[in-house]
Amino acid sequence: MSKWMEAGLWGLVSGSALVLGSLAAYYLTITQKTIAFIMAFGAGVLISALSFELMDVAYNQAGIAATT
Structure with a gap:
């Protein structure tokens, strides 16, 4: 795997936390x-x-x- 693809994959993984957190905040009552x-x-x-x-x-x- 090339360096830029690996960097993009790790960026996607780290950015997915924002999406998961926003979905949890939308659907869960806190x-x-x-x-x-x-x-x-x-x-x-x-x-x-x-x-x-x-x-x-x-x-x-x-x-x-x-x-x-």
């Missing part, structure tokens, strides 16, 4: 509490990723004292 839980989890993941990314920058610029 409570407000569940939506709040999912959004809170997503926000926590984003804050964690940001903190992890900035920790390396702070350590490189100011040393260990700035990161503890």
Whole structure:
């Protein structure tokens, strides 16, 4: 299989999650509490990723004292 076909296949696989999620949201009834839980989890993941990314920058610029 050529590289561009493999890349296209993986792009299709990763993009199918959006379609499956939209179908689930359309056909399933989700409570407000569940939506709040999912959004809170997503926000926590984003804050964690940001903190992890900035920790390396702070350590490189100011040393260990700035990161503890």
